[in-house]
Every structure is written in C-alpha cells, then in structure tokens.
Amino acid sequence: MSIEARIGANWGRVYLKPTEMHLSDGSPQAVTTVLGSCVSVTFFAPEAGVGGITHGMLPREAAGQAGVESGRFVDSGIAWMVRAFARQGFDPGSLEVKLFGGAQMHETDASSRTTKSVGRQNVESALETIEELGLRLLVSEVGGSWGRKLVFFPHSGDVWIKKITRSSLYNGETHGQAAHTRHGR
Amino acid sequence: MSKPRILIVEDSSSVRQWFTAVLAERAELSTARNGLEALNRIWAAWEKGEPFEAIFMDIIMPVMDGLSAVKEIRRLERERRSEGVRPCRICIISRLAKPEDILKAQYHCGADGYVTKPFAESTILQTISNLGVELPHQLRMRCSS
Numbered sequence: 001m002s003i004e005a006r007i008g009a010n011w012g013r014v015y016l017k018p019t020e021m022h023l024s025d026g027s028p029q030a031v032t033t034v035l036g037s038c039v040s041v042t043f044f045a046p047e048a049g050v051g052g053i054t055h056g057m058l059p060r061e062a063a064g065q066a067g068v069e070s071g072r073f074v075d076s077g078i079a080w081m082v083r084a085f086a087r088q089g090f091d092p093g094s095l096e097v098k099l100f101g102g103a104q105m106h107e108t109d110a111s112s113r114t115t116k117s118v119g120r121q122n123v124e125s126a127l128e129t130i131e132e133l134g135l136r137l138l139v140s141e142v143g144g145s146w147g148r149k150l151v152f153f154p155h156s157g158d159v160w161i162k163k164i165t166r167s168s169l170y171n172g173e174t175h176g177q178a179a180h181t182r183h184g185r
Numbered sequence: 186m187s188k189p190r191i192l193i194v195e196d197s198s199s200v201r202q203w204f205t206a207v208l209a210e211r212a213e214l215s216t217a218r219n220g221l222e223a224l225n226r227i228w229a230a231w232e233k234g235e236p237f238e239a240i241f242m243d244i245i246m247p248v249m250d251g252l253s254a255v256k257e258i259r260r261l262e263r264e265r266r267s268e269g270v271r272p273c274r275i276c277i278i279s280r281l282a283k284p285e286d287i288l289k290a291q292y293h294c295g296a297d298g299y300v301t302k303p304f305a306e307s308t309i310l311q312t313i314s315n316l317g318v319e320l321p322h323q324l325r326m327r328c329s330s
Contacts, residue, residue, distance in 0.1 A: 120292055127284030137282055138308060140299040141315060143291045158307070161315035 003151045003160045016040075016055050019072040023052040023084050024154035031152040034164070035101035037119035039074050039126050039142070040150055043081055044096040044157030050088070051154025052081045058118070059125035074125040082133050096157050097135045099126050100150055102142040119143065188212050189238040189318045190230070194223040194254065195278070196246040200302075204241065207306050211320045219246040220254030227258060227273075231265065237273050239318045241309075242296070244279040244286070251277060252294045259295040274316035276300060 007013075007030040016022055016033040024031075026049050033040055033055050043052040056074035070080040082092050102123035116124070123142045130137050139159070141148075147164040191212040193204045201216045208214050215230075215237070217223040223242070230236050240258075244251040255275055262272050276298035277290045290296040298312055313320060 120288070123292075124284065124288060127287055131282075131284055137287075137301055138304065139301075139312065140287050140291065141297065141312075142287075144297070158311060159315070160311065163317060 003162060006160060007151070016053060018055050018057050021052065021054045021071045021077055021081060022154070023081070024050055026050050026155060028155045029153070031154060033150050035148045035150060036103050036105045037101070037117065037122060039099065039101040039122040041078055041081070041126055041130070042098045042152050042157070042159055043085060044154070045085060045090045045094065046096060046157065047094070048090070049155045051152065051157055052084065053152050053154065054078060054081055056122060056126070059121040074122050075129045078126065078129045079133065082135070093134050093136060095135060097130060097137050098139040098159055099123070099130070099137060100141050100148060100159065100161065103144050103146060103148070105145065105147070186319070186321050188321060190215070190235060191318070192217065192223060192226055192237045192240045194220065194240060194246070194251065195243045197243070200243070207309060220249030220251055220257070223254050224249075224257060231270055236270065239274045239276065239313060239316055241276050241278050244277060244281055244290070251279070252290060255290070255294040255296050274318055276312055276316060278302060278304065
C-alpha cells in the first residue's frame with residue numbers, strides 16, 4: 001500500500017521544510033518532509049493523541065545562538081519540542097520518540113573516510129540529546145546513502161518512509177506544498 | 186501477492202514466538218537462535234535461490250552476537266554480488282539504547298534500522314514497510330489502524 005493511500009481524505013496536510021517544527025492539535029494530519037543528511041525526530045503522546053516533529057539541518061546549537069533558530073539545530077529542536085510537550089503537561093519519559101534521516105549523501109568524498117559526515121553528526125547529536133533528556137527512543141532508521149520521504153501521522157505516532165534516490169532528492173521532485181501550520185522557529 | 190521471506194534471529198524463545206504469532210500469516214518466517222545459525226540459514230537460502238528479504242536481529246546472543254553477524258552478512262553480500270546476491274534489509278531489535286550502540290549498528294555494521302525492546306506489533310509492521318518489504322495487503326490492512 002502506498003503512503004498516500006494511508007492518508008485520510010479529510011486529514012490536514014502539512015509540508016515541513018528544513019529547520020521547521022510542527023506540533024499537532026490532536027486532529028488527524030499527515031506531515032510530510034524530505035530528508036537527506038538532515039534529521040527528523042518525531043514525538044507522540046499516546047494518552048492524548050498529540051504529536052510533534054522536527055527537521056534539523058545541523059547538529060548542535062553554537063554558543064550565543066540559543067533560542068534564535070531552535071529548529072535549525074538538531075539538539076535545540078529536540079529540546080524545544082520537549083519543552084512544548086511539558087507545557088501541555090506531558091512528562092518527557094512518556095513520549096514515544098522516533099529518529100530518521102542522517103544519510104551520508106556524499107560518500108565518495110575523500111574526506112568522508114576521516115571526517116564524520118554531517119548526517120552522522122546530526123544523528124549523534126540527536127541520540128545524545130534524546131539520552132540527556134531522558135526520552136524513550138522506539139525506532140531509529142538512519143544512515144545509508146539515500147534520501148527519505150517521511151510522512152508522520154501526529155494523531156497516531158505512525159511514521160511511513162519511502163526511500164528516494166539522490167537525483168530525485170536534488171531535482172526537487174519530492175518537495176511538496178507549503179505548510180498549513182508550523183510552530184517553533 | 187507472495188509472502189516475503191523474513192528471518193528472526195533471537196536467543197529468547199518468547200520473542201521468537203511473539204514474531205511467529207505476529208508474522209506467520211503474513212510472511213514466510215524462519216528463525217535462528219544466534220548469529221552463526223543465522224549465517225547458515227542465510228547461506229542456505231542463497232544456495233536455494235530464495236534469499237531473505239528482511240532480517241530482525243538481536244544483539245546479545247550466545248555463540249555469535251548480532252552486530253558481528255550483521256558485519257559478516259554485509260561482507261558476504263559484497264563478496265557474492267557478482268553471483269547476484271543483493272543486500273537484504275536488516276533491523277536490529279535490542280534492549281540496548283545507548284547512542285553508541287545505535288551508531289555502531291547503523292553506521293559501522295550496516296543495519297538499516299534499530300527498534301528498541303519492548304516493541305509493539307504496529308512498530309514492527311511499520312518497520313517492515315519502511316524497509317521496503319511489502320506484506321500481503323489484506324492482512325496488513327487488518328492491523329494497520
């Protein structure tokens with residue numbers, strides 16, 4: 001079954017661009033994003049049917065940048081989302097967390113043999129932040145040399161992935177429409 | 186639609202039974218109790234011309250651990266590429282959830298996914314789909330909501 005066939009006809013649609021974050025209101029939605037070396041972390045509060053998702057481009061917030069662009073960085077995006085859930089009364093340890101992306105898109109680069117790729121650094125940052133904040137990681141699908149089209153259902157916590165080729169990723173064939181609702185820049 | 190061939194590598198009989206209960210109707214399921222048994226099953230499947238499409242692999246097992254097995258599977262796949270052997274999708278299933286465990290499994294050993302125990306049926310079914318392995322439609326529809 002295709003991902004599209006899983007999406008209800010009356011659901012809200014959100015296209016999440018890099019650096020953006022989305023926190024749902026509990027209504028049925030399909031949040032789509034496309035990942036190469038970027039990382040998305042999804043959050044789901046099962047008792048309330050509320051979910052959130054990040055799309056971080058760079059591993060760590062630098063000194064002096066705190067709070068400026070939370071969603072740009074993997075670590076600050078996760079922290080922002082945990083705070084957003086906490087404000088609604090959800091304990092971080094009760095959230096179901098999933099991690100995706102972190103592809104090594106330029107594996108032929110000679111420097112990649114000695115230097116960690118951006119994708120791997122993004123995943124390292126995500127895993128360390130998830131551990132530091134006491135979150136419960138259910139699933140990790142990271143790495144590889146391919147892109148991922150991700151569709152997140154924030155009302156159920158489901159995440160559906162389609163592997164995409166490098167050419168379609170860079171030609172923009174998988175990019176969708178502008179988001180309807182976004183939060184947390 | 187034919188059922189995909191899936192191998193479960195797990196030393197716990199209760200976990201093997203859980204997978205059998207969840208997947209027996211949806212897949213051609215085989216099981217192994219450690220990494221070495223898994224390698225024998227995989228080799229035999231290649232020889233038969235019926236390779237596994239997906240493998241769920243525990244890490245801590247006697248005889249040969251899961252990460253060593255994944256590395257060896259990837260090495261053998263590369264070695265036998267000219268004979269038509271193609272990489273199968275491998276997902277780790279483990280209680281270990283430290284960043285270093287997950288990074289080692291996915292960036293160093295070559296696993297495609299990592300699911301932490303305990304897990305739900307829906308998580309496993311989604312993971313199979315996300316790894317690009319199709320389960321028969323009607324059966325998956327029944328439990329997808």
